[in-house]
Amino acid sequence: MTLPETMATVQGPSPWWRRRGLMLGLILTFGSALIGLLAPLLAPGDPAALGELSERLAAPSAQHLLGTDLLGRDVLVRLVHGARTSLLVGWVSVLAAMICGTLVGMAAGLGPRWLDRLLMSITDLFMAFPRIFLILLLVSLTAPSLMLIMAVLGVTGWMGVARLVRAETLTLREREFVAAARGLGLTPWQVAWRHILPGLWPTIIVATSLRVGGAILSESFLSYLGLGVQEPMVSWGGMIQMGRANLVDGWWLATLPGVVLALTVIGYNLLGENLREWLDPRRQGGGLDG
Amino acid sequence: MLPWLTRRLAQSLLLIFILVSAVFFVVRLAPGDPLNQVVEEELGAGDRELIRQRLGLDGSLIEQYQRWLGSMLQGDLGTSLRQQRPVTEIIGEAMGPTLLLTLTAYGLQLILVIASALIMATRRGQPLDHAVQGIGLTFYSLPFFWLALMFVLLFSRQLGWFPAGGWESPDAAFLSVGERWLDRLHHLVLPAMTLALGAFMGPARYLRAGLDDVLAQDYILAARARGLSERRVLLRHGLRNALMPLITLLGMWLPNLLGGALVVEVVFGWPGMGRVTIEAIWARDYPVIMATTLLTGVAVVVGSTLADLLYRWADPRVRIPDLSESEGGAHDAS
Numbered sequence A: 001m002t003l004p005e006t007m008a009t010v011q012g013p014s015p016w017w018r019r020r021g022l023m024l025g026l027i028l029t030f031g032s033a034l035i036g037l038l039a040p041l042l043a044p045g046d047p048a049a050l051g052e053l054s055e056r057l058a059a060p061s062a063q064h065l066l067g068t069d070l071l072g073r074d075v076l077v078r079l080v081h082g083a084r085t086s087l088l089v090g091w092v093s094v095l096a097a098m099i100c101g102t103l104v105g106m107a108a109g110l111g112p113r114w115l116d117r118l119l120m121s122i123t124d125l126f127m128a129f130p131r132i133f134l135i136l137l138l139v140s141l142t143a144p145s146l147m148l149i150m151a152v153l154g155v156t157g158w159m160g161v162a163r164l165v166r167a168e169t170l171t172l173r174e175r176e177f178v179a180a181a182r183g184l185g186l187t188p189w190q191v192a193w194r195h196i197l198p199g200l201w202p203t204i205i206v207a208t209s210l211r212v213g214g215a216i217l218s219e220s221f222l223s224y225l226g227l228g229v230q231e232p233m234v235s236w237g238g239m240i241q242m243g244r245a246n247l248v249d250g251w252w253l254a255t256l257p258g259v260v261l262a263l264t265v266i267g268y269n270l271l272g273e274n275l276r277e278w279l280d281p282r283r284q285g286g287g288l289d290g
Numbered sequence B: 001m002l003p004w005l006t007r008r009l010a011q012s013l014l015l016i017f018i019l020v021s022a023v024f025f026v027v028r029l030a031p032g033d034p035l036n037q038v039v040e041e042e043l044g045a046g047d048r049e050l051i052r053q054r055l056g057l058d059g060s061l062i063e064q065y066q067r068w069l070g071s072m073l074q075g076d077l078g079t080s081l082r083q084q085r086p087v088t089e090i091i092g093e094a095m096g097p098t099l100l101l102t103l104t105a106y107g108l109q110l111i112l113v114i115a116s117a118l119i120m121a122t123r124r125g126q127p128l129d130h131a132v133q134g135i136g137l138t139f140y141s142l143p144f145f146w147l148a149l150m151f152v153l154l155f156s157r158q159l160g161w162f163p164a165g166g167w168e169s170p171d172a173a174f175l176s177v178g179e180r181w182l183d184r185l186h187h188l189v190l191p192a193m194t195l196a197l198g199a200f201m202g203p204a205r206y207l208r209a210g211l212d213d214v215l216a217q218d219y220i221l222a223a224r225a226r227g228l229s230e231r232r233v234l235l236r237h238g239l240r241n242a243l244m245p246l247i248t249l250l251g252m253w254l255p256n257l258l259g260g261a262l263v264v265e266v267v268f269g270w271p272g273m274g275r276v277t278i279e280a281i282w283a284r285d286y287p288v289i290m291a292t293t294l295l296t297g298v299a300v301v302v303g304s305t306l307a308d309l310l311y312r313w314a315d316p317r318v319r320i321p322d323l324s325e326s327e328g329g330a331h332d333a334s
Helices: A004-008 A014-038 A075-110 A113-127 A129-141 A146-156 A158-173 A176-183 A188-224 A238-244 A251-279 B002-029 B047-056 B061-073 B087-122 B127-141 B144-158 B177-198 B201-215 B218-225 B232-270 B273-283 B285-314
Strands: none
Touching: A014 A075, A014 A251, A075 A113, A075 A146, A075 A188, A075 A238, A075 A251, A113 A188, A113 B002, A129 A146, A129 B002, A129 B232, A129 B273, A129 B285, A146 A188, A158 A188, A176 A188, A188 A238, A188 A251, A188 B144, A238 A251, A238 B144, A238 B177, A251 B127, A251 B144, B002 B061, B002 B285, B061 B232, B061 B285, B087 B127, B087 B177, B087 B201, B087 B232, B087 B273, B087 B285, B127 B177, B127 B201, B144 B177, B144 B232, B177 B232, B201 B232, B218 B232, B232 B273, B232 B285, B273 B285
16 A cells, blocks of 8 residues: 555545435435325325234235234334334434433533533433433333333433533633623623524534434334333334244244334434534544434 | 542442432332232232331331441342342342353454454445445444344244354253353354444444544654554554553443343343343332342443553553543443
8 A cells, every 4th residue: 555545545435425325314314204204195004903814924915015913914004104103202302302411511511610510420420321221210110101201211311412512512612702702791691592502503413313313223122122102003113022923934023123223223323424524524433422 | 540549439439329329219209019019919908018018118218218228238239029039149140141241242342343443444435444334334223132133033043053042051951061151152142243243333433533543643654664564554553552542432331231231131031130120120129120220330330440440551641531521422222
């Protein structure tokens, strides 16, 4: 390898790949969102409607493109409706976590030193523990429901955001335009809202995209354990759980929801990654954690 | 060094204490009576009260907390409500399998991390780089439990190469010691593979970014100028320096690995801490929940402290990074 080549390789990924990743991410995320929104039109039947006895555990065919499950329900219809659950839980819980995390992070970054220490200690406390453990503990406290899952995923998800936002706020705080705004006599609230927050958007947008994928994964695991959304609501994790009993004679039951789930999550991760490269080149190549 | 370590450990102890106390109250304030797990419903009120007393579930919450704290400080973790045997016994049995699983997965993961980071950093922008990135991102985006099921479907049910679950064969008791360990290794392959593959991309990208930085340094240029082979430049001068930040990351990665182990243990029926934890949560088995919380907290603290010590030892220039300044992300281990 000659030297000029080596230097060139440090420059960053080639543009075509960047664009391709972004496009693929957009297609997957928008595709899944469209499918979720248009579920009643795309797959008119009732996802919970039981099929005929003869149609139970039918392999994929012209009549049921992706086969049927143990109760004769059409897998395709259920997959389409499952998108709604996954995306709803993913987005609502992440937005809640982002709002909490941004508020905490900004307060820590802009507030007095004791507040910073207090907030960051609490953040560390939560972060030191495997998140899935906290989620399970909290979810198992009362009867499982959609609201509970979203609340728990939100409550356990803000810490990483708070860290990121605080770090970003600390650098923004030292910039000239913020000092100028202070000098002009703006209140701390005005400075935070008008001058700090706009600078945080790239960080927030990227973190949101990366986190939605994670939240969708968490929801699916809870549903797999039976702690997630309950019948007759459909969820991909619940479908995988049901398919587990027929892993071999009904391979499509556990396999297909996982594929759809993975494609959706890949979409959000790709989108987040590529948005980061585009919005915030400094962070390029960092972790996958937003 | 010593003052730093003492302060660090004191902080950690406080952290664990707050955490465990919080879990104590949250779990007990939740609806659901653990007594229902232990006794028949027809029992009279008087009898129930008696059993409650014997299980240490009587009195106010504060009294229960004081009792629990007292016995915990004496090293007594109590008796499982569901299994009616000492918690230490249950934990002791589950510890071995979990250590075996997580340490194996840790090792596998480290190999994957280093190999993929080297490929990505040296083949930057080339098809191989993109292939590794694509594969890594895909595994990163897969649900652990589904990946586990797919491995079972493919390698166990279809090909019959590995057992589908458990950590030893039913007839393990009749095997010789050597055969027994071989049997366990055989059972270990699929769970460890799932755990290692599911999350290697996070640290790998981190290491790759570090390698990129290091490879742009002047001393790499100097090493090349001296005519060293590319392999030597990369391994002796590049990787060695890039690995240091990874030490800290691997310490912070431990919670993720423990969380992932929980998921994998559930799917594979691996008799470890994760399964004990989930079963205890289901059954509201307070003493077991408290013990696993405590142990997880300790494991995490020990992991991150060790990582910091190692980092300090490896690179004396570094001031110990204040934990609140670092940006360790936590990927949801599902």
